Amino acid sequence: MLRIVIVLLILFVPNVALAEEAKSQKELLETFMEEAMEEYKIPGASLGVVQNGEVTYKQSFGKQGNGEPVTNQTLFTIGSVSKPLTSLGIMKLAEKGDIQLDEPIDSYISFDYGQSDSRYEITIRQLLSHTSGIGTYEGLQIADQNLRRKEAIAEAVEELEPVELTAEPGEIHQYSAANYLLLGKIIEEVSGIPFAEYMQKEVFASLGMDRTFATYSEAEKSGYQPGHQSWFGNPVKSDLWFDDSGAPYGYMASTLDDMTTFITRLADQENLLSEPYLTMYFSPEVHRKEDYYYGLGWRMNTNGDDPFIFHGGETPDTRAELFISHSKDYAFVLLTNKNNFSEVMQTVHMKEGIRSIIEKQEMVPLPETSYKMQWLTLSVTAFITLLSLLNLIRLARKKVIHQRIWFGLAVFSILVAILLIPILVTIFKAPWHTIVAYGSDVAILFNVLIAVLLTNGILSFAILGWIKGKGNTLSQSA
Numbered sequence: 001m002l003r004i005v006i007v008l009l010i011l012f013v014p015n016v017a018l019a020e021e022a023k024s025q026k027e028l029l030e031t032f033m034e035e036a037m038e039e040y041k042i043p044g045a046s047l048g049v050v051q052n053g054e055v056t057y058k059q060s061f062g063k064q065g066n067g068e069p070v071t072n073q074t075l076f077t078i079g080s081v082s083k084p085l086t087s088l089g090i091m092k093l094a095e096k097g098d099i100q101l102d103e104p105i106d107s108y109i110s111f112d113y114g115q116s117d118s119r120y121e122i123t124i125r126q127l128l129s130h131t132s133g134i135g136t137y138e139g140l141q142i143a144d145q146n147l148r149r150k151e152a153i154a155e156a157v158e159e160l161e162p163v164e165l166t167a168e169p170g171e172i173h174q175y176s177a178a179n180y181l182l183l184g185k186i187i188e189e190v191s192g193i194p195f196a197e198y199m200q201k202e203v204f205a206s207l208g209m210d211r212t213f214a215t216y217s218e219a220e221k222s223g224y225q226p227g228h229q230s231w232f233g234n235p236v237k238s239d240l241w242f243d244d245s246g247a248p249y250g251y252m253a254s255t256l257d258d259m260t261t262f263i264t265r266l267a268d269q270e271n272l273l274s275e276p277y278l279t280m281y282f283s284p285e286v287h288r289k290e291d292y293y294y295g296l297g298w299r300m301n302t303n304g305d306d307p308f309i310f311h312g313g314e315t316p317d318t319r320a321e322l323f324i325s326h327s328k329d330y331a332f333v334l335l336t337n338k339n340n341f342s343e344v345m346q347t348v349h350m351k352e353g354i355r356s357i358i359e360k361q362e363m364v365p366l367p368e369t370s371y372k373m374q375w376l377t378l379s380v381t382a383f384i385t386l387l388s389l390l391n392l393i394r395l396a397r398k399k400v401i402h403q404r405i406w407f408g409l410a411v412f413s414i415l416v417a418i419l420l421i422p423i424l425v426t427i428f429k430a431p432w433h434t435i436v437a438y439g440s441d442v443a444i445l446f447n448v449l450i451a452v453l454l455t456n457g458i459l460s461f462a463i464l465g466w467i468k469g470k471g472n473t474l475s476q477s478a
Contacts, residue, residue, distance in 0.1 A: 028357045029057055036353065037061060039366050040346045043228055043235045044070035044337045048260035049358065051330040053268050058260055064337065065225040065237045072256040073211060075224040076335040077242060078320045079313025082252040085212075085262075086180055087128055087281065087297025088273075089187055089203045094124075095277045098190050101125040108186045112162035122169045124186065127179040128296040129285035131172065133165035139176030139249075140430050144316065144437045147245040148216045153184045153195055156245035173286045173294055177249040184248030195247060207265055209258040214247035224253055227317030230340035231441045232374050238317035241437065250315060256335060259322070263331040266324055282309060282326075312347065314339050316437040321351045330358055341438040343369055377445040384449060388413070388456035395463050406464060414457035417450045 029047065037045055044062035048055065060070040093099045099108060104121035113134070115121055126132045142160045149155075160178055167174065184195045191198045196214035204212045213219040219242065226242075228235035243251045254262075265272055273281055284293030284300055291303040300309040307327055313320040319339045324331040332354055336347055349367055356364045395406060421432050424446065428435055436443040 024361060025357060026057055028361065028363055029354065030059065032350075032353055032357060032363050033059070033061055036346075036350050036366055040338075040343065040350075040369060041230075041233050041235055042336050042338050042346075044074070046070060046072065046074065046076070046256035046335040047332065047354070048256050048263070049330065049332040049354075050260065050264050050267055051358070053264070053329075055260055055264065057332075058256060060256055062337075065227060068225075070337070075211065075213075075219055075222060075253045075255055076227070076320065076337060077251055077253050077315045077318045078259070078335065079250045079315050079318060081259075081311050081313035081320045081322050081333075082247065082250050083180055083313075084266075084297040084311055084322070085199065085203055085252060086183055086187075086248045089199055090124065090128065090183055091273055091277045091281050091296070092202050093187065093190055095274055099124060099186070101128070101280075105182065105186065109157075109182070109189050111157065111182065111185075113165055114162065120165070120169050124183070125285070125296070126169050127183050127186075129173065129294055130175050130179050131170050131286050132176075132179050132182075133167045133169045133171065133174070134163055134176050134178045135166035135174050136176050137429060137431070138163050138166075139178035139181075140434045142181065143177040143246055143249070144241065144243055144434060145245060146241065146243050148242065149244065150194060152244035153181065153188060153248070156181055157185045173288060175294075177246065180249035181245065184245075187248075196244075199247075199252075204258075208261050209254065212252060212254040212258045214252050215244050216242040216251075219253040227315075227337035227339070229317050229440045230338055230343060232371050233340075233343070233369060235338050236440075241316040250313060254335075256333070259333040259335065263322060263324060263333050267326070267329070267331045310351075312351075314344070314438075316440075319343075319347045321347045323351060323355065328359065332358070339438070340441065341435075342371055342373060345369070373439075374441050374445070377442050377449075381445050381449045381452065385452045388452055392456065392459055392463065395460060396467075398467075403464070406460060410457045410460035410464070412457075413453045413460065417453035417457065420446065420450055420453070 029049070033045060033047055036042070042062065044064055046060040047057065049057035058072060060072050060074060062070050064070055064074060090099070094101055101124045104123055105111065105127065106115065106121065113122060120133070122132045138160065142156045145156065147155060160181065163178065187198050188195050196218070199214050204210070211222060213222065226238040226240045229238050230236065269278060272278060281296055282298065283295055284302055285295050287293055291301050293300050293302060298309045299311050301307055308323065308325040310321070310323045317337065317339055319336045321334040334347060334350060334354065346369060353364050353366065356362050424435065425432055
């Protein structure tokens, strides 16, 4: 009898301990998510965790853009987390023998990147690993255009063409949306069907993701709601950012249920791909820094003690994080419905906090977000507005005018207004439409500043002409 009791205790006690640990983890995750959303003013979010092949946590929080509660079936655009899905689509074509990863892309699509004038050729593998030689800026130029039609990918490729390479193919890693746009075009040409249709048939359906879409029309039919942009951290409902041409690199829409299914399949790797394509899919390709590499659609850390793969993603009104630790047998996905360029680290901090809870059962403090750029821009705009107003009043009241000084100030004001956007594009290394999309608050303030400078210059000229017309003295020197 005593032996039976001992055996029962041996079997029962560990299960109780595991149940208590799971309960503690669930409570910590829920508390952490609520605190993070409050700290970062995130209206809505979803989090799914998979451990040892089982879903151990799946919860949604907050509200959608239309005020309805976020559920596990709520659609989010997943940003660059779309890239591992596009990569999986390419690998399936390679698995079937329809493409070769190290063949030049010229074998599959007609695209001008100056290859006729050089000995360099871009391969599919180089597109997957962002080593094609196409620069980041060139990718941003064709990204986030809100194209919504069947031929959107082809149209964006035509706009990209011809592209001038900024490096020799295979030489360096340059993260660029253009690479995955071209992969989307290759999928269309090789499969003979639209990218969204191919992904639905060959990737989403095979993974069991029945509410994941690669076009706005399909997402809208299933209840997609825009997320939020940010004004000094405060959420402002987005007008609508969903670019069909961007589906291969960042505009797929999915739900927590579907993304949790995806990470479950990624974690166990069962029936995902056959060899050697499965190994290639999760292998590093190009070194980035320290132990960090980029693979075929994945960011990865190859540290022997703690290897993991991951990818973040963003659109102008959402952010997402996907993380997988094969060595520790867990994975998670985080979806949020607010974004701004100054908030890029918020979900990264949340990702690290979730890792700490899963691995150590510990909550870590959340760093604050800095809005120095916004406050600086607001301060400069307010100062120049006040200064311009005072100068115009002063000019109108003067009877003797230092013509050259006032004329020079008017010209300078107009020139700065004209040159301000090109200067900002150079500083941020991004097209103006990208700055508007990902930093709407700063972009509006800069537009106000431009309007103030133009108004100041034009009114200065008008007042100078009015004073001259009245016969007042215009001094020619200071």
